[in-house]
Each structure stands twice: as structure tokens, then as C-alpha cells.
Amino acid sequence: MLNPGIKFMQGSQALAEAAITAGLRFFAGYPITPASEIAEHLAKELPKVGGIAIQMEDEIASIATIIGASWTGAKVMTATSGPGFSLMQENIGLAFMTETPLVIADMQRAGPSTGQATKCGQGDVMQARWGTHGDYASITLSPNSVQEMFDLTIRAFNLAEKYRTPVILLGDEIIAHMRESIIIPPKNSIEIVNRKKPRPGETMFFGGEEIPPMPSIGEGFNVTVTGSTHDEYGIRITADPVGHRKLVKRLVGKILNNADEIVEVEAYNTENCKIGVVSFGCTSRAVYEAVERANEKGVKTGFIRLKTLWPFPEKQVKVLAQTAKTILVPEMNLRQIFFEVTRVAEGAAKVVPLNKIGGGEMITPEEILAVLLKEGA
Amino acid sequence: MSEEFSLRTYLRDIQPPFCAGCGAFTVMNTFLRAVHEMGHKDLRGFAFCSGIGCSSWIPSPHFKADTIHVTHGRSIPVATGVKLMRPDLNVVVFGGDGDIVGIGLSHLIHAARRNVDITVVMVNNMIYGMTGGQVAPTTPFKLPTTTTPYGNFERALDASKLIASAGACYVARWTTTHVSQLKESFKTAVNTKGFAFIEVISQCPTAFGRRVGFKDAGEMLQWFKANSVTVEEANKLTEEELQNKIVVGEFVKKEAPSLTETVYAVLKEAQKK
Numbered sequence: 001m002l003n004p005g006i007k008f009m010q011g012s013q014a015l016a017e018a019a020i021t022a023g024l025r026f027f028a029g030y031p032i033t034p035a036s037e038i039a040e041h042l043a044k045e046l047p048k049v050g051g052i053a054i055q056m057e058d059e060i061a062s063i064a065t066i067i068g069a070s071w072t073g074a075k076v077m078t079a080t081s082g083p084g085f086s087l088m089q090e091n092i093g094l095a096f097m098t099e100t101p102l103v104i105a106d107m108q109r110a111g112p113s114t115g116q117a118t119k120c121g122q123g124d125v126m127q128a129r130w131g132t133h134g135d136y137a138s139i140t141l142s143p144n145s146v147q148e149m150f151d152l153t154i155r156a157f158n159l160a161e162k163y164r165t166p167v168i169l170l171g172d173e174i175i176a177h178m179r180e181s182i183i184i185p186p187k188n189s190i191e192i193v194n195r196k197k198p199r200p201g202e203t204m205f206f207g208g209e210e211i212p213p214m215p216s217i218g219e220g221f222n223v224t225v226t227g228s229t230h231d232e233y234g235i236r237i238t239a240d241p242v243g244h245r246k247l248v249k250r251l252v253g254k255i256l257n258n259a260d261e262i263v264e265v266e267a268y269n270t271e272n273c274k275i276g277v278v279s280f281g282c283t284s285r286a287v288y289e290a291v292e293r294a295n296e297k298g299v300k301t302g303f304i305r306l307k308t309l310w311p312f313p314e315k316q317v318k319v320l321a322q323t324a325k326t327i328l329v330p331e332m333n334l335r336q337i338f339f340e341v342t343r344v345a346e347g348a349a350k351v352v353p354l355n356k357i358g359g360g361e362m363i364t365p366e367e368i369l370a371v372l373l374k375e376g377a
Numbered sequence: 378m379s380e381e382f383s384l385r386t387y388l389r390d391i392q393p394p395f396c397a398g399c400g401a402f403t404v405m406n407t408f409l410r411a412v413h414e415m416g417h418k419d420l421r422g423f424a425f426c427s428g429i430g431c432s433s434w435i436p437s438p439h440f441k442a443d444t445i446h447v448t449h450g451r452s453i454p455v456a457t458g459v460k461l462m463r464p465d466l467n468v469v470v471f472g473g474d475g476d477i478v479g480i481g482l483s484h485l486i487h488a489a490r491r492n493v494d495i496t497v498v499m500v501n502n503m504i505y506g507m508t509g510g511q512v513a514p515t516t517p518f519k520l521p522t523t524t525t526p527y528g529n530f531e532r533a534l535d536a537s538k539l540i541a542s543a544g545a546c547y548v549a550r551w552t553t554t555h556v557s558q559l560k561e562s563f564k565t566a567v568n569t570k571g572f573a574f575i576e577v578i579s580q581c582p583t584a585f586g587r588r589v590g591f592k593d594a595g596e597m598l599q600w601f602k603a604n605s606v607t608v609e610e611a612n613k614l615t616e617e618e619l620q621n622k623i624v625v626g627e628f629v630k631k632e633a634p635s636l637t638e639t640v641y642a643v644l645k646e647a648q649k650k
């Protein structure tokens with residue numbers, strides 16, 4: 001584990017170190033660019049703190065294995081990229097349905113399919129929200145620096161434990177491979193959340209309250225975990241409409257009802273701008289420069305940078321839509337967050353997409369600036 | 378073993394959903410009898426994992442124990458995660474042939490290769506029971522099923538043979554008519570250090586028996602009995618003579634370093650540095 005201080009390191013490394021700091025004790029994964037560095041770093045470092053890192057036969061097994069390990073009380077994680085993230089979807093639903101805390105780090109590359117394996121993309125945004133079948137709510141965080149790979153990884157574990165749910169850390173190839181200086185805070189200044197455990201004799205682990213306590217396997221609670229619809233005690237209810245509604249609505253509600261606490265954004269000049277930019281991940285780095293230059297040129301510009309993608313920061317974007325005449329949404333996909341912004345803006349502002357895919361080419365500050373100047377004219 | 382065996386010691390008060398005559402009842406009862414004879418007064422020392430299918434319902438939610446009922450075919454990796462973090466528990470997987478050697482086959486092979494110390498009980502009813510009788514990787518050649526109405530045009534997999542060669546430490550196959558042998562095998566499997574695989578040839582009167590012409594479960598059991606040959610007998614028979622026979626017995630019984638041993642040895646080593 002890293003000592004506090006200023007370090008120069010890669011995004012993947014920062015993520016892996018933060019995971020260990022957050023209490024990760026079981027990692028399972030399958031090699032894939034650009035996420036392999038996470039597995040490699042953990043394979044070296046996790047055993048030193050008594051944790052297990054294992055390479056499974058595929059991503060389906062990887063997520064299944066961490067689900068099993070999480071039920072023994074351990075903090076768990078897997079790391080992957082698009083193709084592997086696709087394979088994990090069924091068991092992401094299982095983790096959601098069984099209320100199993102875990103972290104999935106998806107370092108996005110250009111898809112669909114094998115796409116451009118070594119090139120950056122931001123095309124997994126909607127998959128992170130709706131990837132598994134059925135109704136569910138996802139918590140997805142989006143780091144845009146090596147520092148945030150550290151900070152948001154800690155947060156991902158804390159949210160997973162607090163809300164008893166899978167949390168997706170949606171990075172991208174650029175942030176994963178980039179090297180920057182970061183500050184590792186002193187251990188005692190880092191907030192670490194652990195799941196709520198039942199008291200002896202408790203029997204309701206799947207209802208009764210918004211986030212029920214979670215026992216571990218082997219503690220004598222005789223816990224019945226199932227991905228089928230179940231009652232408060234974990235007993236399958238295969239046909240009862242009321243039971244199904246109650247369960248799924250609670251699972252979705254425990255996340256959406258707490259959106260205010262989960263959602264984090266970085267906002268700049270949003271109360272006083274003519275044009276706003278909504279961005280996330282690697283693309284937001286170009287936005288900083290473009291917004292600064294637009295303001296220098298007299299176009300009042302602000303931005304919201306989404307640190308939380310899901311639940312979608314509706315309140316913040318709504319406020320921006322009230323102030324700004326135009327909202328620009330640059331992203332390295334063919335419009336995904338654009339539609340969310342459009343939905344939330346409800347016509348109060350004109351929403352303009354700016355999209356670029358392929359070759360890992362980032363959207364440049366100049367490209368963003370050009371739209372800002374045109375829209376601000 | 379002073380106390381008398383009672384299923385109620387180990388089962389919740391929930392009626393299992395199996396059809397009358399289903400082999401899953403036999404597997405459930407025989408396993409619990411083995412547990413009792415091993416001296417376990419309850420299932421505290423165990424954790425059970427299962428996927429999707431009628432056979433996957435054997436432990437969940439019926440056993441008074443920690444049970445994890447997961448997605449179709451994925452019980453083995455879930456069990457692997459449990460076992461690695463809790464090496465002290467007996468981790469047992471139950472599943473059908475579709476679950477274990479259809480959709481989940483790769484996990485089974487890798488679990489045997491890794492020699493993870495769990496027991497996998499595969500209830501082989503030669504069909505996809507829960508979904509209504511579709512062809513399985515274990516369905517005999519030429520037998521009709523709902524998705525092979527003109528007869529199965531594929532050959533059946535010999536799962537025990539495959540898993541024996543994949544590195545399992547214990548492999549045995551019995552039918553639901555070999556209750557006492559099966560019970561002893563359960564004990565051996567649970568006590569095996571390393572990966573243990575038990576294949577139980579079982580009757581699904583509803584989705585298989587009825588369709589291929591058996592009047593009831595009893596007739597299917599007669600069929601199992603008449604066609605079973607022991608490993609020892611099988612060694613003396615030609616491949617032709619073994620056609621349509623069920624070879625039963627213990628195929629592998631050996632010792633090898635288990636995954637928990639090798640993983641924890643690495644942890645110890647790494648922490649020294």
C-alpha cells in the first residue's frame with residue numbers, strides 16, 4: 001500500500017492502489033486492453049496485504065467469482081473494457097438483484113465489438129446504465145484525471161458498501177494509461193465505508209428497510225441469496241406480482257431516491273453563462289481549456305463536468321439549462337449523454353452535440369472552442 | 378451418529394417444487410443422509426451454490442444453510458469465490474447437466490484444472506427439464522426431444538471422463554438407483570482435498586421419460602438398473618458392448634495440491650517480502 005505524499009503514477013495504478021486503500025481483498029479479472037494494468041498491479045500488490053487476485057477463464061467467471069467472494073464479507077472488484085463489460089452484463093443484474101456490493105472498473109475503448117482495442121472511446125455510457133436486462137438503477141462514476149482514478153475508486157467502494165449494490169467506475173483508455181502527479185492523502189483522512197451487518201438473530205436481509213443489513217456466508221445466518229424475485233427473507237417468489245413490484249421498486253428506489261447524495265459534479269460559471277458545456281471523462285480535459293479561451297474572447301461560458309454519470313445529475317443540468325441559451329455536449333461516441341441532457345433540458349436550452357470517434361483521437365480544445373464561438377456569436 | 382436421521386433437521390419447511398418421481402428428491406435426501414452420517418448436526422460448516430434449472434433448486438432455498446442461487450451455468454465461479462475467501466467451509470454446487478456441462482462447461486473444466494476444493498454434484502437427467510425437455514449435451518444419440526423432434530443428431534458428452542482428465546481429485550458416477558454408493562461418494566467428495574465431481578444419472582419423468590416412452594419414474598429406474606455396469610466390468614467390455622450402457626463407480630481418487638493451498642502459500646510468500 002502507498003504511503004501518503006505526492007506520487008507520479010499511471011491512472012490504472014492509482015485505481016488499483018485506491019482499491020487496496022478502500023479495503024479491496026478479492027480481485028478477479030480477465031486480460032483486456034486497456035484494463036490489464038489494473039489486474040497486473042493488483043496481482044503484485046494485493047497478496048502483500050493478504051488479498052487474493054486471480055485470473056479467471058473469462059469475464060463471466062470474473063464477476064461471478066467476485067459475487068461469491070463479496071458474500072463472504074470481502075470488498076471485491078473486477079476490471080475490464082467493452083467486450084468484457086458486455087460479457088458481465090447478466091451477472092451485473094445478479095449483483096443488483098442480490099444486493100451484492102462490488103466494483104466494476106470499465107476502461108472504455110472504441111467499440112462496438114473488438115473495435116479499436118488500443119484506442120480510447122466513451123461509448124459504454126448507456127451500457128453502464130442499461131446494460132443488463134430488466135429495470136434497474138446504476139451507480140456509475142467517471143474520473144477525468146489520475147487523481148480522480150484514486151479518489152473516485154475509494155468513493156466507488158464506499159457507495160457499493162453503503163447502498164449494497166454494484167458500482168461501475170467508467171474510465172477510459174486515456175485516463176487509464178495517462179501518468180500524472182497525484183496526492184495520496186494520509187490514511188486516517190480517507191473516509192472508508194463498510195456494509196451494514198445484521199445483529200445476531202436478524203433474519204430480514206432482502207427488505208424491511210431501504211438498504212437491509214448484509215450477513216456473510218459462514219456466520220450462521222442461513223442466508224438465502226437468489227437472483228430470482230424473492231421476499232424479505234430471500235425466499236423465491238416466482239409468480240406474485242406484488243412481491244416483484246415491491247422488490248424491484250425498492251432496488252431502483254434505493255439509488256434514485258438518494259441521487260442527491262450520490263451525484264457529484266464539477267461546475268464552473270453555471271449561474272452566469274450564455275453557453276454551457278456538459279462533459280465527462282477524458283473529453284472534459286479539453287473542455288477546461290476551451291471554456292477558458294471562450295471566456296477570454298468575451299463569450300460567457302460555463303461547464304458541468306459529470307463525476308457521476310448515473311444516476312444522471314438532473315438537478316445540476318436543469319439549472320444550467322435555465323441559465324444557458326445553448327448547451328454543448330462533446331463526447332467520444334455518437335451521442336449518448338447528449339440525449340440525457342436534451343431530456344433534462346426540456347427545451348429550455350438548445351442542446352448541441354459534438355462527437356468524434358475512431359483512432360483514439362480526442363476532441364480538441366480548438367474544436368470545442370469553434371462551436372462555443374459560433375454559438376456565442 | 379447417535380441421533381436418528383431426520384430430513385427436517387436440514388430442510389426448511391418449504392415443499393420442494395419437483396414433480397412426483399423426480400430424481401432430485403433422491404439426490405437431496407441422499408446428500409443430507411451423507412451429511413448426517415458424517416456427523417454434521419446442521420449445515421453450518423457448508424455453503425451451497427447453484428445455478429438455474431430444477432436440479433439447482435435442490436439446495437436453494439430448501440437447505441437450512443447459506444445458499445447462493447445464481448445465474449444459469451455460473452454457480453462454479455461463484456463457489457470458487459466463496460471457497461477462496463472461506464477455505465474452512467465445505468462448498469458444494471448442485472446443478473443439472475444443462476447448467477453444469479451445457480452453458481457452464483468451461484467453468485467446470487477450469488475448476489477441475491485449478492483443483493479448487495469444492496464438490497460439484499451434477500444431476501444428469503439427460504434433458505433440459507425446467508424449460509420443458511429440450512436437447513442437452515448429455516441427451517443420447519437419436520433420442521427425440523422438443524428441439525430435436527426427429528431424434529438427436531448429436532452425440533452425448535461423457536462428463537465424468539472429461540472432468541477426470543481435466544485434473545479432478547475425485548470423480549464418481551452413480552444412478553439414482555445406487556443410493557448407498559452415492560451416499561458414500563458424497564462423503565468422499567466432501568472430504569476430498571481438491572476438486573470433486575459427482576455425476577448422478579437421474580430420472581426426469583416429466584420432460585424426458587414420458588416423451589421417450591417410459592410409463593413412469595419406476596420404469597426409468599428399471600432402465601438405469603438394467604443398463605448400469607461398474608467401472609471394473611466396463612474395462613472388460615468392448616466399445617460396442619458399452620453402447621447405451623451407464624458406467625458407474627469411482628473414476629478418480631487421488632491427491633494433489635488444492636487451489637486454496639497454492640493460493641494461500643503465495644499470500645504467505647508475498648507477505649514475507
Ligand SMILES: Cc1ncc(C[n+]2csc(CCOP(=O)(O)OP(=O)(O)O)c2C)c(N)n1
Pocket residue numbers: 429430431432433449472473474475476477500502504505506507508513581
Ligand atoms: C442465460 C440463460 N439461458 C437460458 C435460460 C433458460 N433455462 C432455464 S433452466 C434451463 C436448463 C435447465 O436444464 P438443466 O440445467 O439440465 O436442469 P434441469 O432442469 O434438467 O434439472 C434453461 C436453458 C436461463 N435461465 N438463462
Ligand code: SF4
Pocket residue numbers: 394395396398399400401431432502506507580581582583584585
Ligand atoms: S421437470 Fe423433470 S427435472 Fe424438473 S422437477 Fe419435473 S421431473 Fe424433475
